[in-house]
Amino acid sequence: MTATTVSPTTSTDITEAAPVRRTARPIPTARLIKVELRKMFNTRSGFWMLISIGALSVIATGAVIIFAPDSAVTYENFAAAIGFPMSVILPMIAILGVTSEWSQRSGLTTFTLVPSRGRVIGAKAIATFLVGIVSMAVAFAVGALGNLAGSTLAGVDTVWDISLATAPQIVLGNLVGMAIGFTLGVVLRNSAAAIVGYFVVSLVLPGILALLASVREWFYDLQPWIDWNYTQVSLFEGATNTTKEWAMLGSTTMIWIVVPLVVGLLFLRRSEVK
Amino acid sequence: MITVESLTRRYAGFTAVDNVSFTAQPGRVTGFLGPNGAGKSTTMRVMVGLTVPTSGTATINGERFADLPNPGLEVGVLLDASAQHAGRTGREILSVAAATMGLPGSRVDEMLELVSLTPTEAKRRVRNYSLGMRQRLGIATALLGDPKVLILDEPANGLDPAGIRWMRDLLTGFASQGGTVLLSSHLLHEIEVIADDLVVIGNGKIVASGTKEELLAAAGTLARSTSPRDLAHALEQAGIPSTLAGDGSVRTDADPARVGTVALTAGIALTELRSAEGAGLEDMFLSLTADTQREGVAA
Numbered sequence: 209m210t211a212t213t214v215s216p217t218t219s220t221d222i223t224e225a226a227p228v229r230r231t232a233r234p235i236p237t238a239r240l241i242k243v244e245l246r247k248m249f250n251t252r253s254g255f256w257m258l259i260s261i262g263a264l265s266v267i268a269t270g271a272v273i274i275f276a277p278d279s280a281v282t283y284e285n286f287a288a289a290i291g292f293p294m295s296v297i298l299p300m301i302a303i304l305g306v307t308s309e310w311s312q313r314s315g316l317t318t319f320t321l322v323p324s325r326g327r328v329i330g331a332k333a334i335a336t337f338l339v340g341i342v343s344m345a346v347a348f349a350v351g352a353l354g355n356l357a358g359s360t361l362a363g364v365d366t367v368w369d370i371s372l373a374t375a376p377q378i379v380l381g382n383l384v385g386m387a388i389g390f391t392l393g394v395v396l397r398n399s400a401a402a403i404v405g406y407f408v409v410s411l412v413l414p415g416i417l418a419l420l421a422s423v424r425e426w427f428y429d430l431q432p433w434i435d436w437n438y439t440q441v442s443l444f445e446g447a448t449n450t451t452k453e454w455a456m457l458g459s460t461t462m463i464w465i466v467v468p469l470v471v472g473l474l475f476l477r478r479s480e481v482k
Numbered sequence: 483m484i485t486v487e488s489l490t491r492r493y494a495g496f497t498a499v500d501n502v503s504f505t506a507q508p509g510r511v512t513g514f515l516g517p518n519g520a521g522k523s524t525t526m527r528v529m530v531g532l533t534v535p536t537s538g539t540a541t542i543n544g545e546r547f548a549d550l551p552n553p554g555l556e557v558g559v560l561l562d563a564s565a566q567h568a569g570r571t572g573r574e575i576l577s578v579a580a581a582t583m584g585l586p587g588s589r590v591d592e593m594l595e596l597v598s599l600t601p602t603e604a605k606r607r608v609r610n611y612s613l614g615m616r617q618r619l620g621i622a623t624a625l626l627g628d629p630k631v632l633i634l635d636e637p638a639n640g641l642d643p644a645g646i647r648w649m650r651d652l653l654t655g656f657a658s659q660g661g662t663v664l665l666s667s668h669l670l671h672e673i674e675v676i677a678d679d680l681v682v683i684g685n686g687k688i689v690a691s692g693t694k695e696e697l698l699a700a701a702g703t704l705a706r707s708t709s710p711r712d713l714a715h716a717l718e719q720a721g722i723p724s725t726l727a728g729d730g731s732v733r734t735d736a737d738p739a740r741v742g743t744v745a746l747t748a749g750i751a752l753t754e755l756r757s758a759e760g761a762g763l764e765d766m767f768l769s770l771t772a773d774t775q776r777e778g779v780a781a
Contacts, residue, residue, distance in 0.1 A: 232550070232551045232552040232555045232556065233551060233552065234551040234552065235551070235552050235582065235583075235584065239581070239582070239584060240582070242581070243578060243581050243582050246578060246581065247567075247578060250570055250574045250578070251567050251569035251570050252569035252607065253569055254569075308567055312566070312567040312568060312569070313562070313564070313565035313566070314565065314566055314567040314570075315565075316532065316561055316562060316565040317565070317566070317575075317579060317623060318582075319531070319532060320530045320531070320532065320547075320553060320554075320557075320559045320561075321553060321554045321579060321582045321583065322553075322582065323530075323531040323547060323548040323550070323553060324548070478534055480527070480532065480533045480534070481527075481532040481533075482527075482532075
């Protein structure tokens with residue numbers, strides 16, 4: 209590139225009557241992601257969700273230290289205790305990050321400042337992913353501190369029983385939950401509906417599918433391929449190891465996340481923002 | 483400049499905007515008028531890409547809004563002051579918008595000062611804002627990127643008298659510096675004071691458009707006299723159709739000079755004689771949109 213020196217034009221060149229057409233640069237994606245991250249936590253609800261992630265991690269750790277028998281003071285139990293509230297809150301953050309644009313109607317401003325809705329949703333997806341990763345890192349760290357403190361207090365050996373292979377699966381399991389929430393947000397575009405929807409597909413649906421599997425043998429073999437909770441639990445347990453198990457995860461991800469997300473995005477891009 | 487060409491938006495069963503075309507010129511304030519549900523807001527939403535048109539186009543300086551690289555720097559938009567996340571503070575809403583446009587944080591303070599929101603108010607969450615405060619915040623958001631075009635839907639709603647005056651001066655100043663202003667309002671008096679050009683819409687169709695002077699001139703003449711019946715009679719004798727309004731005024735399509743001459747010849751003392759401007763916009767509005775009014779205005 210050649211460096212060109214711009215000689216200052218004399219001000220007489222520009223007449224005030226004709227407004228100069230400014231050449232604006234497109235909004236960079238990194239900026240959009242930063243803005244979306246900020247928007248996730250600069251509301252009252254967002255702020256308290258962030259606080260609750262930290263607070264619940266500490267409370268869960270404390271509970272294990274106080275109530276668990278000495279033999280149960282292991283890293284896995286700490287991780288499980290912290291993981292449960294986390295697996296509920298993280299999808300809520302994912303849901304509200306999308307739906308608040310419609311339910312709180314802030315989308316009117318968001319989508320006039322950035323008309324490409326695909327880019328906004330993409331930035332939200334990346335922001336959600338980052339929140340998931342960081343929250344999990346915090347959870348593992350708090351759990352590790354708890355494990356150290358707990359074993360010292362109980363006077364037992366510190367047990368590190370989560371392998372390096374299992375940890376990524378637990379993280380992935382939480383990301384799956386967030387992705388389900390995100391997808392529901394994109395498809396339903398309404399906070400209340402998406403939150404109810406999340407509890408239906410994560411609490412009601414597994415029971416129905418398990419019941420179906422127990423009474424219909426043909427469904428018993430099919431369930432792992434279509435029940436996303438089944439594959440998520442398998443991730444939380446670090447039990448997704450064989451090619452077949454990964455294929456099952458791929459299948460449930462396709463059915464519950466990829467396909468509805470694509471369809472939802474197509475509708476979202478043409479929908480009216482009111 | 484805003485250019486709307488043959489814009490149509492249909493919903494299942496009805497047409498909200500029907501083949502609408504008009505332009506809003508730079509250096510002028512264009513008032514967008516119409517009864518409730520006439521299609522004003524839909525037209526404005528199409529302009530800024532929030533609603534996809536069924537057919538037709540809307541462009542800002544020749545470009546589709548959605549194609550603008552950083553629209554906030556070119557077009558200031560306020561469609562609904564209440565459409566903000568209630569859990570965010572006023573300052574935070576401006577900061578997020580400024581960050582999106584890539585503007586420094588100092589711009590936020592400038593805007594807060596411009597719209598007279600105090601630092602304490604700016605720290606409060608929007609759920610606790612009055613409509614007038616939301617409106618000020620919305621105007622601040624629209625002006626944040628120092629745009630050359632403003633699209634404002636009912637910006638005077640909820641503002642106190644001082645706020646309305648402030649807004650009027652702001653928009654007139656904006657237009658006099660070469661900016662384009664399109665604003666809709668039900669407050670006819672507001673529009674009459676501020677607008678240079680008018681676009682009147684009813685049932686999704688443009689029923690009139692032009693400069694304010696042209697449109698109001700078409701509204702004719704208003705005259706009063708101590709004996710309105712005699713005046714109406716004299717006008718009729720002179721071949722000028724007129725209507726006698728309940729308040730004792732006489733209205734005709736003829737220009738004031740002719741009405742004055744007729745009154746003089748008939749020896750009738752006039753107490754008032756003027757072009758129907760003033761009350762004119764309201765009359766014009768009601769007569770133009772009479773077919774589309776909900777109340778079916780009795781003529």
